[in-house]
Amino acid sequence: MLTEELLDLVRQTARQKAETQTLEVKAAHVGCPQRLYDSLSAFSNQDSGGILLFGVDESKGFEIVGVYDIQDLQKKVTEQCNQMEPPVRAVFTVAEVEGLPICSAEIPAIDLTERPCYYRGAGRVKGSFIRVGDADLPMTDYELYSYEAFRRHLHDDERPVERADLDTLNQDALQRYLLDRRIERPGFGKMSEEQQYEMLNITRNGVPTLAAMLNFGLYPQGYLPQLAITAIVVPGKEIGELAETDSARFLDNKRIEGTIAEMEEEALSFCKRNMKTRTVIDPQTGKRTDQPEYPIRALREAILNALIHRDYSIYTEGTPVQINFFSDRLEIHSPGSLYGRMTVDQLGHTRPDLRNPALAVMAEILTDAENRYSGIPTIRREMAAYGLPAPVFENRRNEFVVTLYNHTQEEEPSKPTEEQSVAGHDLLSFCSVPRSRREIAQFLGIKTTYYVTRNYIRPLVEAGKLKMTIPDCPGSPKQKYYAG
Numbered sequence: 001m002l003t004e005e006l007l008d009l010v011r012q013t014a015r016q017k018a019e020t021q022t023l024e025v026k027a028a029h030v031g032c033p034q035r036l037y038d039s040l041s042a043f044s045n046q047d048s049g050g051i052l053l054f055g056v057d058e059s060k061g062f063e064i065v066g067v068y069d070i071q072d073l074q075k076k077v078t079e080q081c082n083q084m085e086p087p088v089r090a091v092f093t094v095a096e097v098e099g100l101p102i103c104s105a106e107i108p109a110i111d112l113t114e115r116p117c118y119y120r121g122a123g124r125v126k127g128s129f130i131r132v133g134d135a136d137l138p139m140t141d142y143e144l145y146s147y148e149a150f151r152r153h154l155h156d157d158e159r160p161v162e163r164a165d166l167d168t169l170n171q172d173a174l175q176r177y178l179l180d181r182r183i184e185r186p187g188f189g190k191m192s193e194e195q196q197y198e199m200l201n202i203t204r205n206g207v208p209t210l211a212a213m214l215n216f217g218l219y220p221q222g223y224l225p226q227l228a229i230t231a232i233v234v235p236g237k238e239i240g241e242l243a244e245t246d247s248a249r250f251l252d253n254k255r256i257e258g259t260i261a262e263m264e265e266e267a268l269s270f271c272k273r274n275m276k277t278r279t280v281i282d283p284q285t286g287k288r289t290d291q292p293e294y295p296i297r298a299l300r301e302a303i304l305n306a307l308i309h310r311d312y313s314i315y316t317e318g319t320p321v322q323i324n325f326f327s328d329r330l331e332i333h334s335p336g337s338l339y340g341r342m343t344v345d346q347l348g349h350t351r352p353d354l355r356n357p358a359l360a361v362m363a364e365i366l367t368d369a370e371n372r373y374s375g376i377p378t379i380r381r382e383m384a385a386y387g388l389p390a391p392v393f394e395n396r397r398n399e400f401v402v403t404l405y406n407h408t409q410e411e412e413p414s415k416p417t418e419e420q421s422v423a424g425h426d427l428l429s430f431c432s433v434p435r436s437r438r439e440i441a442q443f444l445g446i447k448t449t450y451y452v453t454r455n456y457i458r459p460l461v462e463a464g465k466l467k468m469t470i471p472d473c474p475g476s477p478k479q480k481y482y483a484g
Contacts, residue, residue, distance in 0.1 A: 017434070085120045231271075259366075277292055
């Protein structure tokens with residue numbers, strides 16, 4: 001970091017009065033902070049790395065207090081960096097603000113194959129941290145395992161389901177699958193049937209694999225109860241809102257079980273019966289056509305992606321895929337974060353690492369899933385063809401969420417009204433310090449945070465007048481906004 005960049009960062013932090021996903025402030029005016037291990041670990045374990053800013057006191061409203069001794073501070077921070085595994089190599093920059101010495105330590109991200117970075121004194125389990133908003137939180141067992149699984153190429157879809165045997169699989173479907181493989185690869189047919197089962201990841205040492213159970217099982221949920229789909233229809237925009245007529249929490253509520261093909265088909269049926277239908281008139285021909293609330297192909301791809309690419313480890317097998325219908329949107333929650341090196345920005349543009357290769361190959365044939373990395377582009381294309389907003393993809397801490405909005409682009413506010421402009425101007429003054437959605441709604445005197453987000457916050461963010469404290473996770477409940 002250049003000196004000018006450090007000065008800009010100090011001024012921006014003093015103005016925002018907030019730490020961020022990539023920034024942690026420390027006073028350090030009377031000595032070096034004793035325990036930086038949590039932040040060193042958390043910053044090293046995220047792709048963007050992070051910055052430790054010394055000489056700013058959060059307890060005093062982010063007042064610039066300077067550091068006690070630049071040289072000694074760098075020495076002692078480096079000593080703590082060397083206590084990490086792997087060791088952290090901080091890059092220091094110093095400057096002077098209002099006659100006070102300031103120092104920053106840039107913490108680079110370590111390669112995915114070396115994660116997690118942890119404090120050796122606490123050990124890998126207790127010394128590994130992850131950054132969530134402006135907090136450093138201990139990694140969960142699942143987060144630790146996900147790094148291990150990627151590094152060692154462990155595939156949970158190939159693990160045996162110990163209580164099952166071949167009789168629990170649909171033999172007709174299984175034999176058709178085997179016959180197709182024998183026809184495609186004549187040499188393959190020369191193996192014994194037991195060898196074929198092992199080669200196709202249907203069994204491991206004679207026991208059916210999780211992939212086989214979910215694609216050929218007579219009743220997979222008898223062995224894996226929560227590897228299903230829960231689908232609900234909520235009367236409002238948030239879970240917990242009640243219907244006006246009978247105070248019902250859910251307008252529809254269903255648990256969907258079976259193989260992947262069966263769950264996909266039943267989930268689509270659930271979506272179809274709960275979607276509104278609108279009539280669209282072609283302006284050129286005058287032809288009237290009925291159009292469902294969401295494009296069916298987009299829904300199908302999103303559901304298949306959730307079922308095929310979800311995490312199937314023992315840490316998430318108690319969590320089903322969730323389909324949540326709201327009045328303004330549809331959310332599909334898939335257990336497990338994005339796998340490997342994939343980021344949200346790369347979705348649909350970069351070939352991903354496959355978390356469940358055996359399951360994906362079987363499902364490609366049994367469900368006509370293309371397995372050609374075309375699912376995300378198809379969802380985007382179908383939503384655009386319907387004139388709906390682009391889908392929103394969120395990689396949350398332990399789940400991946402796809403959100404489809406049902407309002408058309410024409411329904412989006414194109415220009416702020418005079419009232420909104422005045423309110424927006426006042427809002428920027430109100431957001432001179434970071435504010436939550438609820439705080440902004442209360443300031444504007446509007447009860448619905450969704451309306452405020454859509455009509456006030458989002459346009460100001462898009463115009464660059466408001467910024468997010470957690471830009472990497474726009475939908476975070478801890479999200480706050482400040483004037484840019």
